[in-house]
Structure formats: C-alpha cells, structure tokens
Amino acid sequence: MATVAFKNLVKAYDKTEVLHGINLEVADGEFVVFVGPSGCGKSTTLRLLAGLEEITSGDILIGGRVVNNLEPKERDIAMVFQNYAIYPHMSVRKNIGFGLRTAKMSKEDKEKRIEEVGAMLSMTELLDRRPAQLSGGQRQRVAIGRAMVRDPAVFLFDEPLSNLDAQLRTQMRLEIKKLHQRVGTTIIFVTHDQVEAMTLADRIVIMRDGHIQQVGTPTEVYRHPANLFVAQFIGAPSMNLIPGKLVAKGIELDGGALVPVTPIGASANITIGIRPNDLTLAEEGEPALLEGQVSVIEPLGSETLIYVDIGQREVVATVQGRILPKLGETVRLNAPQDEIHFFDSDTEIALKV
Amino acid sequence: MSNSEIKASSQTLETAKTTSSFSNVDPGKVIRWTLLFLGGVVMVMPIVFMISTSLKWPHEIYELSIIPKEPTLENYIYVLEDGRFYQWFWNSLLIATATTISAVIFDSMVGYALCKFKFSGRMFVFVAILSTLMIPTEMLVIPWYIMARDFGWLNSHWGIMFPGMMTAFGTFLMKQFFETVPDDFLEAARIDGLNEFQIWWSVAMPLVTPALSALAIFIFLGNWTAFIWPLIVTNSPHLYTLPVGLTTFSVEQSVQWELIMTGAALATIPTLIVFLLFQRYIIRGVVMAGLKG
Incomplete structure (x- = not known):
C-alpha cells in the first residue's frame, strides 16, 4: 500500500499539451476514480503513473518516492487493462502466475499464491482453462487476479468494465469494491462512466481537456458541483440547465419565471441548474417555477422520466408514483429552493447563495 | 386413368x-x-x-502418354542406390532448415521492432527493407558472389545459406502481423517486469504463431527448391543441393529425363509432408498475407 501524488504533471505530444499541470494527492488505501469524456486525459494520467509513457514535466510520487524515471516494473504497481490483456496462449494459472515470473519466490510459494488468488476470485476450478474457454467476466477476473498476485503498492484500472455487458458490469463493479474493502490497496481507476465513478470511488476526480475540474467524494461532486461541466457530467439523467438574467428581485429565467435569490458575486448572466429528481409536479393553485407541455414519457419501472417543453428548451423531471401526466398535457413544475444550483453563464463557475 | x-x-x-x-x-x-x-x-x-x-524406360520418355507402357521402378532404384542423392538431400535439408530457423527469428525480431518501437527513421528503415523486394535475385547474385568470394565463403554451406538468413518479405509479413497484437499485451508484460527481449519472445511471438508457421513454410519451400544461387556459389559435388544435383543427370550428349524426374519426384516428398502437416497455416498465411499486403 502506498500514497500517490501528482505534482504539476504536464504531458505533451510534440507541441500539443494534453495534460496541463495536474496536482493531486491520493491517500494510502484510497479508491480514487478518474472520470471524464474521451480525450480528457484520464487514461494518459494513468499511463504516466504506470510508467508506460514519459512525463513532459512535473513529478509523480508513489509512497513518497519520485518515480519519474523508473521503469514500470520498478514502480510496484499492477494494471488491469480495458481489453483484459490476458495471454490467450497460456492457461489461467499461467496468466495469473505471469506477474510472479520475475519475483524471488520458490516455486511452491508461487503456486500457493496463485491458488490463494484463484480462491479469492472464486476461480479455483477455472485455473487450468484457457482464456478462450472463459466468459468476458471470467476473463476480467483473471486480469484482476494477475494484478493481485504480486500484491502491489497501487492497483491501476484502465476502463476495466467497458467491454462487459450491463449486467456483468454491475456485478464486476461490486466485486471490485469488495476486493478493495478486503485488500485495502490504493486503487486508481479510470472510467468514462459516471455511474461507475459514483458507486466505486472514495473520491472522484473529474477531468476535462487535460484539466482537473473537481475532486471530491461522490456526494460532494453530486450535491455541490464546482462548475457547469461537473453539474452536467455527474448524475443521470443530466442536470437541467436554464439560462436567466439577474434582475432586482432575483433571477428571471428565459421563460419569464422568477427565482427570488441573488447568488454571491453574480454577474448579469446566470444559469440555474435543477436535477431531474428535484423537480416535482406543482399542486393546483401552488405557484410554479416552470410550465410546459409533456413531449416524451419514458417509464423506467420504479419511476418515470417526463420531458417537458418549456419555451425553446426541454427539461426532464423524474416522477414517482402511478398517476402520471399525459403526452401533450400542460404541467407545472417546482423545485425546492435549496436544491437549485447557480452558475455564472460566462465563467461556468458555480455560485454560492 | x-x-x-x-x-x-x-x-x-x-x-x-x-x-x-x-x-x-x-x-x-x-x-x-x-x-x-x-x-x-x-x-x-x-x-x-x-x-x-x-516410371518410364528411357526409350519411352518422348512418347507423351501419361500411363507408361512398361512401368518400372528401375529409375528409383538407380537414383536411391546412387550415393550422391543422399548427400544432396542432406545438403538441401540442412540449408533449408537452418535458413528457415534463422529467417523466422530475425525477420520476426526486425518486424517486431519496426512495428512496436517508436524511433526516428523507422519508416525510412522499413521502406528501405521493402524496396529490396523489388530487386530480382538474378541481379543480386553477382554482388552476393563477390561478397562470398571476399569473405572466403565460396564452396561452403554457409555460402549457400547467408543470403537467405533474413528476408525482406518475412520482415514485412511479420511487421504486418505484429500490428494485430494489441499493445496492451506488451504493456501488461512490461508492468509485470519482463525486459523487451522477454516480451518479444514469450508474449508477442506466441500470439503470431500462425504467421510464424506460414513464414517458416514459405522460407523452407523457397530454399528447398532454390537453384540459381546454390549452383553459382558451389562447384564441389558434395555441396550440391537437390535441384543442383539433379542437373548432373543431364550431360552434354543427352539428358536423362527419367532420372531427373525421379529425383524431382523424390524431392517433392518432404515438401508434401511439410504441406500436409501445416496446410491450414499455409492457406491462412496466404490469405492473411493477401489481406495485410
């Protein structure tokens, strides 16, 4: 187990800078998830940490030791890849034991360790099979086993669940979380799926265009997004964003509704954000924030998403219960005032009330 | 009705x-x-x-019938009792095997380096290797001969083998195949502590076995049937390869076609065995070489 730190980490390919000074400290035993859209630099950061690519400037520390110029094998890390990277010409046992090839252990100890890892991942019966005879989930488990067998200081996961189907992904997600709880090793996990990030992480690092947008616990980034990007990226369905203007009494929204709040440091243009599950249908006679016609209804079983046309934009609301508005019906929507988020439309930064 | x-x-x-x-x-x-x-x-x-x-007697060979009138095994007995045949066969086998092993190892090593290592001038080296494919063997034999003469390799097994110890075609074929090996495999091995040679040998090579088999067969067959270069570089009969040796059956006055054909028929046996053993790899190799090329 070890701490990990990035100090002013910069990576450039020729003259194109893809990481612009990343600073982050990961505590010993922490599960940190890097999340962001494709090309945001999350995988590059992981590959730099693994030593698979050279850093342009800055420092990477593992366990307090600068590892900038160390070979991958000298960094005491193990990595699980998106496409598993388990060797098709070797049995599961050999695949798992591959990481021990260069370890100074007796043959018996290596065998014992492989059996232990196999048992930990419930793969004892599969040890003598070839990867071609395994399902996607089992293959991913072999890849995890190969990483675990060396008992590294840090585990790196590069989108390990992307190739699995939805059901298996949920199951493997749970297994990875349990694994972390059991072994307690520091884990750096990269994904583009915000649900994975929310469910797995102790802390989430949200990245965009080579910059860190926000670092925080899942609850923090969900409840207090630092900017418009984080607000939209975290949470499914995405947060509704409605532009407005600062007026004397508060914020006047595009549709004409008024939010009687003036955020601190607000400029002329303000965007408000409301999560779909914070929007409720207003009772009759009750004043409403938004009003529009239902354009699409998406039943999800336990709840229903309704899309409402409000002027020239569309908002989505999560509605519980069985009594639902009909398609084309005019509905009025409300939201509790302390669940409304405010952003400066020009700088995109979140504003406090 | x-x-x-x-x-x-x-x-x-x-x-x-x-x-x-x-x-x-x-x-x-x-x-x-x-x-x-x-x-x-x-x-x-x-x-x-x-x-x-x-299977024909000498007086019958210019009759173009497919089925001999008086079939005979006399030619086979003659060729097999003539001790030279075994020497030629051994020479061919030694040269084809040694060249195959060497070419498979070096072609795949160079192909791997050109495919997986990023270094400046990589494309230049690759194009330079490829461009040698455009030079016909007939043009190369004179420089080869001069080289062999200067190094003192004339009339030796090594003299016959050296031009084929590495091939441009094999390098190209292997480079194309290594393109299909995902980098993740190599990176996983790198993290697991293998050095670059170990990664090539124990991770990359097993993943391209079909290509290696196909290449091995191509090179073996090519060297087994090689004629011009072994003929030029050797003049001692004990170094003749099978195709060269068979020409000794034609002398100034006459050509003993029945013996040449017997020797040729015997010479096809190893190639048939190689083909039958590895035919699925040959076919796959041809198909894949076609696709990649």
Missing part, C-alpha cells in the same frame, strides 16, 4: 423435372467451375507427367 396414361404423365413429369433442373443451373457457376477445373489441370499436369516419366 389407364395404365398407359399414368405412364405417359409420369414421363412428362420426369421430362419437366430434367428441364427445370437444367434451367436452374447458374451459367456463372458453370464458367467458374470450368475455369477452376482447367486451372487445376494446368497445375496438376506437370506433377502427373513427372511421376509418369519417372
């Missing part, structure tokens, strides 16, 4: 069936099969003729 009527109608039905089965024949298919059949005949005839001639 009377009996004759029933018979007549069943006949009509038969005729109708025949007509309809003819009308179902796809003319494109007929043309394709005919062309394939003719191609097959063109391919097989020399082999049939070789075997046929090897």
Whole structure:
C-alpha cells in the first residue's frame, strides 16, 4: 500500500499539451476514480503513473518516492487493462502466475499464491482453462487476479468494465469494491462512466481537456458541483440547465419565471441548474417555477422520466408514483429552493447563495 | 386413368423435372467451375507427367502418354542406390532448415521492432527493407558472389545459406502481423517486469504463431527448391543441393529425363509432408498475407 501524488504533471505530444499541470494527492488505501469524456486525459494520467509513457514535466510520487524515471516494473504497481490483456496462449494459472515470473519466490510459494488468488476470485476450478474457454467476466477476473498476485503498492484500472455487458458490469463493479474493502490497496481507476465513478470511488476526480475540474467524494461532486461541466457530467439523467438574467428581485429565467435569490458575486448572466429528481409536479393553485407541455414519457419501472417543453428548451423531471401526466398535457413544475444550483453563464463557475 | 396414361404423365413429369433442373443451373457457376477445373489441370499436369516419366524406360520418355507402357521402378532404384542423392538431400535439408530457423527469428525480431518501437527513421528503415523486394535475385547474385568470394565463403554451406538468413518479405509479413497484437499485451508484460527481449519472445511471438508457421513454410519451400544461387556459389559435388544435383543427370550428349524426374519426384516428398502437416497455416498465411499486403 502506498500514497500517490501528482505534482504539476504536464504531458505533451510534440507541441500539443494534453495534460496541463495536474496536482493531486491520493491517500494510502484510497479508491480514487478518474472520470471524464474521451480525450480528457484520464487514461494518459494513468499511463504516466504506470510508467508506460514519459512525463513532459512535473513529478509523480508513489509512497513518497519520485518515480519519474523508473521503469514500470520498478514502480510496484499492477494494471488491469480495458481489453483484459490476458495471454490467450497460456492457461489461467499461467496468466495469473505471469506477474510472479520475475519475483524471488520458490516455486511452491508461487503456486500457493496463485491458488490463494484463484480462491479469492472464486476461480479455483477455472485455473487450468484457457482464456478462450472463459466468459468476458471470467476473463476480467483473471486480469484482476494477475494484478493481485504480486500484491502491489497501487492497483491501476484502465476502463476495466467497458467491454462487459450491463449486467456483468454491475456485478464486476461490486466485486471490485469488495476486493478493495478486503485488500485495502490504493486503487486508481479510470472510467468514462459516471455511474461507475459514483458507486466505486472514495473520491472522484473529474477531468476535462487535460484539466482537473473537481475532486471530491461522490456526494460532494453530486450535491455541490464546482462548475457547469461537473453539474452536467455527474448524475443521470443530466442536470437541467436554464439560462436567466439577474434582475432586482432575483433571477428571471428565459421563460419569464422568477427565482427570488441573488447568488454571491453574480454577474448579469446566470444559469440555474435543477436535477431531474428535484423537480416535482406543482399542486393546483401552488405557484410554479416552470410550465410546459409533456413531449416524451419514458417509464423506467420504479419511476418515470417526463420531458417537458418549456419555451425553446426541454427539461426532464423524474416522477414517482402511478398517476402520471399525459403526452401533450400542460404541467407545472417546482423545485425546492435549496436544491437549485447557480452558475455564472460566462465563467461556468458555480455560485454560492 | 389407364395404365398407359399414368405412364405417359409420369414421363412428362420426369421430362419437366430434367428441364427445370437444367434451367436452374447458374451459367456463372458453370464458367467458374470450368475455369477452376482447367486451372487445376494446368497445375496438376506437370506433377502427373513427372511421376509418369519417372516410371518410364528411357526409350519411352518422348512418347507423351501419361500411363507408361512398361512401368518400372528401375529409375528409383538407380537414383536411391546412387550415393550422391543422399548427400544432396542432406545438403538441401540442412540449408533449408537452418535458413528457415534463422529467417523466422530475425525477420520476426526486425518486424517486431519496426512495428512496436517508436524511433526516428523507422519508416525510412522499413521502406528501405521493402524496396529490396523489388530487386530480382538474378541481379543480386553477382554482388552476393563477390561478397562470398571476399569473405572466403565460396564452396561452403554457409555460402549457400547467408543470403537467405533474413528476408525482406518475412520482415514485412511479420511487421504486418505484429500490428494485430494489441499493445496492451506488451504493456501488461512490461508492468509485470519482463525486459523487451522477454516480451518479444514469450508474449508477442506466441500470439503470431500462425504467421510464424506460414513464414517458416514459405522460407523452407523457397530454399528447398532454390537453384540459381546454390549452383553459382558451389562447384564441389558434395555441396550440391537437390535441384543442383539433379542437373548432373543431364550431360552434354543427352539428358536423362527419367532420372531427373525421379529425383524431382523424390524431392517433392518432404515438401508434401511439410504441406500436409501445416496446410491450414499455409492457406491462412496466404490469405492473411493477401489481406495485410
């Protein structure tokens, strides 16, 4: 187990800078998830940490030791890849034991360790099979086993669940979380799926265009997004964003509704954000924030998403219960005032009330 | 309905069936099969003729019949009792095997480096290697000969082997195949502590086994049948390879076709064995070389 730190980490390919000074400290035993859209630099950061690519400037520390110029094998890390990277010409046992090839252990100890890892991942019966005879989930488990067998200081996961189907992904997600709880090793996990990030992480690092947008616990980034990007990226369905203007009494929204709040440091243009599950249908006679016609209804079983046309934009609301508005019906929507988020439309930064 | 009527109608039905089965024949298919059949005949005839001639007496060889009038195994007995055949066979086997092992190792090593390592001038090196494919062997034999003479390699096994110890074609083929090996495999091995040589040998090489087999077969067959270079670089009969040795059956006054064909028939046996053992790899190799090329 070890701490990990990035100090002013910069990576450039020729003259194109893809990481612009990343600073982050990961505590010993922490599960940190890097999340962001494709090309945001999350995988590059992981590959730099693994030593698979050279850093342009800055420092990477593992366990307090600068590892900038160390070979991958000298960094005491193990990595699980998106496409598993388990060797098709070797049995599961050999695949798992591959990481021990260069370890100074007796043959018996290596065998014992492989059996232990196999048992930990419930793969004892599969040890003598070839990867071609395994399902996607089992293959991913072999890849995890190969990483675990060396008992590294840090585990790196590069989108390990992307190739699995939805059901298996949920199951493997749970297994990875349990694994972390059991072994307690520091884990750096990269994904583009915000649900994975929310469910797995102790802390989430949200990245965009080579910059860190926000670092925080899942609850923090969900409840207090630092900017418009984080607000939209975290949470499914995405947060509704409605532009407005600062007026004397508060914020006047595009549709004409008024939010009687003036955020601190607000400029002329303000965007408000409301999560779909914070929007409720207003009772009759009750004043409403938004009003529009239902354009699409998406039943999800336990709840229903309704899309409402409000002027020239569309908002989505999560509605519980069985009594639902009909398609084309005019509905009025409300939201509790302390669940409304405010952003400066020009700088995109979140504003406090 | 009377009996004759029933018979007549069943006949009509038969005729109708025949007509309809003819009308179902796809003319494109007929043309394709005919062309394939003719191609097959063109391919097989020399082999049939070789075997046929090897079973004929000398006075019969200019009669172009496929089946010998008085078939004989005398030619085989003669060739096999002539000790030289075994020496030629051994020379060919040694040269083809050594060249194959060497070329497979070095071609894949260079192909791997060109494919997986990023260094400046990589494309230049690759294009330079590829461009040698455009130079025909006939043009190369003179510089090879001068080189062999200067190094003192004339009249030696090494002299016959050295030009084929590494091939541009093999390098190209292996480079293309290594493109199909995902970098993740190599990176996983790098993290697991293997050095670059170990990664190439124990991770990358097993992943391209079909390509290696195909390349090995191509090179083995190429060297087994090589003629011009072994003929030029050697003049001591104990170093002759099979194709060169067989030419000694033709002397100034006459050509002993029956013995040449017998030797040739015997020489095809190892290539047949190699082909039968690895045919799926050859076919896959040809298909893949076609796709990648």
